[in-house]
């Protein structure tokens with residue numbers, strides 16, 4: 001299982017505004033090359049972070065892997081099979097949680113299970129297991145507006161995991177949270193990742209967050225996004241945020257990633273990233 005390739009991105013490019021209409025019309029329209037010739041293999045169970053300047057195509061790549069967005073060139077395979085749309089083997093966690101406001105915590109987590117076979121009692125039992133996993137026992141009957149941002153994102157993570165996808169795609173999941181909540185959820189996510197063994201692709205703007213969480217950091221250039229560096233993170237899966245930051249190798253790695261982020265965009269886009 002460990003050496004199996006969960007996600008293979010093979011020579012993928014993505015151009016927005018390039019489908020439909022005549023060739024001349026497409027050229028005249030505002031076609032935009034977001035990703036260019038991305039190739040990436042993610043072994044099963046790996047925690048990989050994608051980092052890059054704003055607008056470099058991180059979300060686009062995540063959506064392409066999810067199958068939500070058609071690609072313009074190349075191929076994406078999940079467990080060796082080319083994808084042609086979203087599938088139950090993948091789930092996404094969004095920055096803005098995207099919970100159903102009229103449903104309780106339990107109702108939100110049950111929701112994706114409703115299209116899956118099983119009785120109501122079975123679905124609720126699975127949802128309760130995941131409520132427990134993300135530390136929300138006792139909050140089953142609360143509505144999203146009654147929860148803090150951090151708690152809402154715990155629901156988002158539980159909902160994504162409830163259908164037992166093999167791959168978790170996380171699009172800046174902690175970007176909307178304050179620094180303290182963010183760190184608490186980073187620790188929680190590490191615990192959940194180790195317990196579930198999911199393959200995780202995690203988009204972030206934060207170099208520190210990428211280093212604290214991941215086994216590997218892939219750096220994209222400014223638009224069109226291309227892979228400029230692929231960095232193995234050596235701190236080990238059991239190192240918490242404080243230990244990672246205290247590691248003598250941390251400053252050098254951090255510097256190396258920052259350097260990678262300074263590769264100028266071919267279209268002159270601004271290079272932006274956050275240190276935390």
Ligand SMILES: Nc1ncnc2c1ncn2[C@@H]1O[C@H](COP(=O)(O)OP(=O)(O)OP(=O)(O)O)[C@@H](O)[C@H]1O
Nearest residue numbers: 016017032034053054055056057058059060061223
């Ligand atoms: N639906 C769309 N139609 C046209 N262009 C789009 C669309 N979605 C994204 N883009 C453009 O594609 C480029 C990549 O966008 P994307 O959101 O993937 O970048 P990102 O790296 O995730 O950005 P950020 O870090 O700011 O969230 C940007 O220039 C964006 O304006």
